[in-house]
Amino acid sequence: MKLPNGPQIPAVLQMVRWISNPMSFMEACAKRYGETFTMRLEKNSPPLVIVSNPEALQQILTNDTKEFEAPGDLNGVFESLLGKHSVITISGAEHQRQRQLLMPPFHGERMRNYSQVINDVTQKVISQYQIGKPFNIRSATQAITLRVIMQAVFGLHEGTRAEKLQQFLGEVLEKGSSRLLVALLYFPVLQRDFGPINFWGKQMRRQQESDELIYEEIRERREQADSSRTDILSLLMAATDEAGEPMTDEELRDELMTLLVAGHETTATALAWALYWIHKLPSVRQKLLEELDSLGDNPDPSIIFKLPYLNAVCSETLRIYPVGIITFPRVVRTPLSLSGYELEPGTVVLGSIYLTHHREDIYPEPKQFKPERFLERQFSAYEYLPFGGGARRCIGLAFAQLEMKLAIAKILSSLELQLVDNGEVRPKRRGLVTGPDRPIEMVVTSQRQVKSPILQTTTV
Template identity: 40%
Template sequence: MPGSSAPAAIQTAQFLRSIDGFLERGRRRYGDVFSARILGFATGRIVFLADPEHVEQVFKTGPSVARAGDAARRSVEPVAGVSSLLSLDGPRHLDHRRILLPRFHGDRLELYTGVMREEVDAAVAAWPIDEPFAMREAMADLTLEVIMRAVFGLRHGRRYDEVRAALVAMMENDLAFNLALMVPVLRREIGPWKAWGDFQRVRAQAYSLLRTEIEERRAAPDLEQRTDILSMLIQGRAKDGTGLSDDELLDELMTLLVAGHETTATALAWTFELLHRHPAVKHQLVAELATGDEAYLGAVIDEVLRLRPVVPFVARVLHEPLQIGPHVLEPGVTVAPCVHLVHRREDIYPDPEAFRPERFLDTRPSTYEWIPFGGGTRRCLGASFAPLEMKVVIRRVLETARLEPASPEPERIRRRTVFFVPEHGARTIRRAAVT
């Protein structure tokens, strides 16, 4: 298997310093299939894939051979619990997915557009004028408000404020916490090392508040009439007629928070950062939105998710041998379809580093050539919800705010845990409206 022969510690340091650079160097040197040793990630023995045919093969491989839950469990369970959809495999994963997936597709999604519009209007009104602010932080605040109302079904008031404060504290993770996620031996308090203990305390507080909400929601006389996702999950049933327990509901709520908060906020921040740097694209987008046509808006979102995918790769742990091209991968290897590299293939996307939304107007890449939401039975639940939220937010922001970049220099990619984020948070300035 082609790949670096450097010690695992050195490869891990290179990977953590610059994931995108690590991946791009690997493909240049070794081709579309290459190995790496990365301490603290899944099994540590990683094979990255950059060919859509190999990606398709992995996404179509069943859980008896390749398990996504095994790859995610180490970092997911401390945050989202043992019943998180992200860390489950096999029949239990399918049962949970059958309950959750219908709540994020079809006509149900339109129920949440009103909440999204209300929250984006309130957010924009609170942004400073003529002062730089980090768009990513602003979008994180906004997407959290949407989750609180549309997903958790909480209404503004004391409990809303308590839950929100606990969730914000839980997600304010520093370097020490991120190291502890990768290195389990650090999941303890050691002298001044308090990050893990602090996290456990705020997580317990958030779970306690949400547990009380679930208990009261189950007994609510208007449960069947409520349209928030928590209320519908309480009523959801697997094939055998069983529903989710309170513990399972708690873990899945936290999963939806983890998977739908930072990811969408980051994608939105990248959208405005790229629009800042490409005024012709922004001008065309504003003009077409004024006519009521959202085709170009959809193309802009697709191109943002191609050029700046929030998650650079997905992972599966092999439990049986799997042949990829001429290579037979052994059980215990973590195979990683690489979103970042597939989206930069020049044979699929000419001039791949350019931001050109029109490439999505006339033709569509195949299922395995555009994979920001993964694929197969593990495709992200938010693959419809997130683009809808992005459409509502982008349209309303462009309609109600005059924005410009705070710096003339484009922001580079920076790693935040496993996400690709703008280096400085997509620093933006809001100007006063012209009257």
């Protein structure tokens, strides 16, 4: 077997580049070695084959329970935060069973219930910003998405425990987004305290504080069972496996933490990017306002969800700077041919979402933000894949899209916002995903009142 070419520098240096700037590292590799290349991040771990060809991605993601598998043990980098019972860290039949359990609350009818929550929370968060006082837009969007996911998962986002949990989780993720902590995640031998440098210990203690609050909530629910509750925790507590056994407290904790973390970090960043682009490019904002204003006061969320231009803006936001830049690893199970390479069982392959979204042949002028491309043509699920695909496709895809669209509609209809400076913001690593490379400061210039088209005609 001959693996695709790739950088020859020592693994530790490749790891440094991967941690410090994964996007430019992948771009440099693709430029030099072509669309399929091999990275080596650890001396004693298998090399990683990086793929960004849509046909190859289709082959992998439509076969990742057959010729390929999507094992959770390769997602060990998430284990210290999410635990070993998270849907992200488990494998095989257990993984599929757990997904079946987690998916229904993020689909269909259940989603309708979340629309009201998203609107109310967004309204509450934006009402705190005063005219003329700059604020960091990512902090605002993070406040929105954290409260929304708390409501979906626990059925609450107010009250002392909920507020404390929001604060601790915010801190865990903020500190965890630093490159130093990411390095500790990738090098488990360094996960201990070094005398006065007790970065890891501090992070673990913050996590323990969040865990205690989650365990308290589980305990209280067990003592005061309420069958009328529809939140995800109640659903998970009522579920049993084929032997009739319910989930243990530790399993519940890991799954709740997974949804809380995966469910708000990513969407907060996506929403912040969308607001950045909308206000950076006046014509985008103008078109979006025309579309939104045509709906009048209090439009139905399902109508907002289907707006073509709003959809194009959200899609382009997740294309140009995808929050998750690679899929989880897939592993070859039976000897096979991929993009002309003969791969043996055990070979690890990763889909590069970032490189796929920046292919000139699919997205002309890929570095330009152009929502119109999503109105002009349809992209296949392997040309455009911000939520991955196959056996590990994002569980919160519809939830995240709904949240982005409703929050944007609410913010744009209520406030006139401006970027404090028009300088360029670029993506950089933020923990295990990506985010803006500097704070995006915005300012409210005035309140906005949407006139209902019906009211306008009757008052004339």
